[in-house]
Amino acid sequence: MPLTKRAPTLRRTKSSRAHLPLRDQIRNTARDLFAREGYESVSMRRIGAQIGCSPMAIYRHYENKEELLLSICEETFSRMIQLLDETRKKPGTALEKLRRCMHTIVDFHLSHPNHYKVTFMTLMPPGPVAERKVAIAQRAMDRLRAGVRECAAEKGMDVDVEMAAQIIRVATHGLASALITTSRCYPWKDPERMKDELIATVTRQFE
């Protein structure tokens, strides 16, 4: 009976989602479930059942449930940072770049609401794992600070870079989380215009 004849280890078959490496399958499934039902409400047993493996199989790839959550956050940040770096490379004034960065990030959040919900709306239990997440978040903030610094330099202004970057971060998250969490139950007048307006508002000091 134990003749489960494992597939010949074919290292990568990009085409088929079902045969993704189990590690990725776990992370994708967990992200969907965490986003839809909340981190604490989703059991390792249910993640396993959804995938079709035993609950303990997950522990071969992630030390525990919290590390699985952190891994989802890490992937989100890594994608955000990549998008930011690409956007910042494109030509334009510093202000244009900064505004494009905000657009890029908000659009990324809106088109990946599950990434956003799990990464930014899940309260991690305080502890060393949560602090590792904070450290990673700083790497994204570095891009924002740089963008602000460039705006200030270009205009010869003397701005508090940290404060300006925080205001931008805070406004971006506020907008994204409002649009994502209430998109179904609340009648937004014009999300696209609201996005433009908010971005314009918090960067107006650099005009």
Next chain:
Amino acid sequence: MPLTKRAPTLRRTKSSRAHLPLRDQIRNTARDLFAREGYESVSMRRIGAQIGCSPMAIYRHYENKEELLLSICEETFSRMIQLLDETRKKPGTALEKLRRCMHTIVDFHLSHPNHYKVTFMTLMPPGPVAERKVAIAQRAMDRLRAGVRECAAEKGMDVDVEMAAQIIRVATHGLASALITTSRCYPWKDPERMKDELIATVTRQFE
């Protein structure tokens, strides 16, 4: 042995925190624990143990854990709404009132971080209880909308009230949550100035 001789029902002894009605004691204790360790990580058993009653005693006052959480949120909103109504009654221009309201709310959040964490940073499991919370939140938003409407009227401006109110709400929450969650692990330059600056920024259109 069952001679637990209940205290003679003294209806109100304001002085002693320990003899608050059990219902209030439960809510206070639950709020502290939820804020410190996260809603899902706190068990009814631990709330009971902390208070000194059996876990099931809680269910005589709250239908279940989720209703207990909602009750904490309701208290927060009711206090916020009261503060807003008081602030809006004081004399001044519409813009001054709106800005004072924002100050009042941010200060309330900062001085009651546990109320904030539980009410605004705890993701409720989706369902009818969560929707009741959204409905209550709208009652607070009504005050913001009114403040914005008055600003617009006073200046004879034609503004999108809903959008302006949302931007203000979003910025306020972003600031509060940033200050509260990172206050220990992150070196804020000058929170007070950042607060002033953000409030000024998002209300500048009404100057």
Next chain:
DNA sequence: ATTATATGTTTACAGTGTAAACATATAATG
């Protein structure tokens, strides 16, 4: 051919929310 390693499964345990049944202290009613 044998051993080691990677990756899975099954079993077991302490802790969870809460339904059900039971206990008693105060209030209401005869």
Next chain:
DNA sequence: CATTATATGTTTACACTGTAAACATATAAT
């Protein structure tokens, strides 16, 4: 006053949780 009803607690029980421990096997290394 005696009796019943109600409010408020406790104890017990059950189906679920995260995960440690032990076991199994399929591939890689020797």
